[in-house]
Amino acid sequence: MSLYYTQKLLYQLNRDPALRRRLEQDMEGLLAESELTDEERRAIREPDIGLLYVMGVNGQILMHFAAMRGYEWSAYLEAMREGEHRYGPVRTGLYTRAEGR
């Protein structure tokens, strides 16, 4: 797992218009340069917002990446719920489930 680098790439995409253009024009090249696992590359490529959430990507980063990739607010929330259903509970980070939640 390289959650740090997954989040870093999304953080950079959120704040850098030039990098967003690169994502549109040369996604594979950009993903190849990053220290990511195949699963992480796939999650960003598709994008699989639910999987990124389950991996532990912070929502304050993920919600902007989701909006960038065309997810309306309700669709974004639903994608995370689907991710938990499909891949199981959040694996690490702030969103691992609390007792009784």
Added chain:
Amino acid sequence: MSLVFAGVCSHAPGITGRSERADPAVRDAFYAAFDRMRQALEEARPDVLIVVGAEHFANFFMNNMPAICVGMAEHYEGPIEDEAWLAIKRRRIPGAPKLSRELIQEVMSDIDLAYAEEWKFDHGIMVPLHFLTPRYDLPVIPVNINCQGPPLIPLHRCYEFGRALRRACDARPERIAVIGTGGISHWPATPDSGRINERWDREFLEKFLANRREELIAYRDDETWREAGQGGFEIRTFIAVAGATEGCTGDLWFYAPIPIFAVGCTVAVMGLKSSAV
């Protein structure tokens, strides 16, 4: 002259970005409270507005995360988010670099700070400015307390930062306003978005408005996380304002959970005892 105004408010992006999806009656009452705060701020005739916020990975990331950072730029830009998503148009906001530099230097006698001469405002500052300085003509000094990426600064240090900021402001001739902006309980940007622990919020607000330091700094992050969500870490911004207004109490001008805004929407103003007011 020191502080001429102090208050706290919410900043969630849904407040502007999803306004049409809220119950109009509650939403409009909240907006009216924001406007009342704008009027009070204007009547205080500040030269500068310090915004103690909790940004969300707009400028700071885990490669070099400051516990507290103060802006020192000629100007700022925001919002960093998509304009349509936030429903706030991107613009330039004036800074106050000389005052920033001198306040930072003074505060550093008590608290270690990072500073930044480049800063893109996210919704954490842009939403309050949208309501409170709609002409964007009041110079702003942004302050960020890291409330997103643990390890987080302890609460008693946030109170100390507020005290130090007040001491620095007391030594200045300028008329200075300060607002803290954060959520109380909330689970923003997660599947639980819209969940709000009103009981927890009201209990916290009671302690905040009475400025009971010992009770404010007694919150533990693990308990806050369980009962108030990761968004509850943003009480740091309120606690800094409590430190800056030590000995003063406040009035709650608005509180109501608005789930589509993902937060218990809050506007509160502290009564200042300073002769400057």
